[in-house]
Amino acid sequence: MIESAPPLRRDAERNRQLLLRTAFELMAERGLDVPYEDVARAAGTGMGTIYRRFPERRDLLDALFSEHIETVIGLAEQAARHEDAWAGLSWFLERQLEIEAQSRGLGELLRRRNQATELVQRAHERMTPLVAGLIARAVEAGQLPAGATPADFAAAHVMVGSVMDASRDFAPQLWRRALTVALAGLRHADLPGDPPGETVINRLYNH
């Protein structure tokens, strides 16, 4: 067990929460790279405060998004229990993207950047076997072509996400079209080349 730090002084805890709320809102609009200075100013604190509480951006991201990440993992678990494997897969991808649609920052965390904290890393490690199981079942049921892999599912995720990122500001629902394209494509594509291995998944999400 990691030793638990003593509780924060009341004023410090108040500022911490304030910073978290502020950062979450700013990152939802502007993505993960919001300058610390902007967060501090918007929260009405100084640089000292945010750096003392979150010395690395990773610390801030972990504190901000860990529960959202848990939610997504929960979706994967729920999907894995779905009787119809393909329905589970498409439901999971759609739910995950709906969450990302709420927050640009969360989308970046789940699919871009080596911002990827250990938290996200572990989340992928937990979700990948679930997705792999669903895909295996879907292939067996003839719902997906034989060569389909979890990496192809990840690629579909990245693809739809790129449309979401590009169209957020002027066509916030356009990603749903991209999603139907990606899902229909997975089912019907005759996938060329060697099936990508699982290492591809992490590298795809952390480019």
Added chain:
Amino acid sequence: MIESAPPLRRDAERNRQLLLRTAFELMAERGLDVPYEDVARAAGTGMGTIYRRFPERRDLLDALFSEHIETVIGLAEQAARHEDAWAGLSWFLERQLEIEAQSRGLGELLRRRNQATELVQRAHERMTPLVAGLIARAVEAGQLPAGATPADFAAAHVMVGSVMDASRDFAPQLWRRALTVALAGLRHADLPGDPPGETVINRLYNH
């Protein structure tokens, strides 16, 4: 007619070519945002030289990529003449992406950023009607679902490109899988929502 500047002195012209070659190579590897200083150093010149010749990055990009852009426009024209509309569309998208696979910078120019120079803007204006014609023909021939638009084609381009960008360094052919997914998806998807208008195309390419 724009007044033509007097020809450069021989040494200046030599340096200009050197800068162009160097910039092209660096941008092929690292993308359009290579610092001017890196280009100058790699070319063996000083900052003064690159800034004198290309005061704005736009000037450099235009000089570097205009002929490649013309090539792509040529592909669109060739595709438009294809008898089988769907074959023309998929051939065009694949060719275009193959070119982008050669150069990260060119990929960024064709689909990301407001780096988009006037040059790229005009290129899209010339290609969009050609693509629109192909799509109309493909829909008529029953090769594409009724609601398909040029913006969906652009979205497919962005989608495959995002996989290319993400996987360049470790799986340089993975984008071909994404391409088959996108193409199969376009054919088979039951596209939801209102068909996106043509303004979406530009904004998608210039996010």
Added chain:
DNA sequence: TTCAACTTGGAATAAATCTTCCACTTAGTT
């Protein structure tokens, strides 16, 4: 009330890149 430990604001420093500027060099003409 007092006080030690904890917190804070914001100025200072650092690092990366953009951009300007000008004393010095060179090409090409006379």
Added chain:
DNA sequence: AACTAAGTGGAAGATTTATTCCAAGTTGAA
């Protein structure tokens, strides 16, 4: 060879964001 206009290198200043630091302020226990 001499001269002039064009060209050059690289230092200096401006921006933007990251990061450190500490004098001054605050909390909560004694």
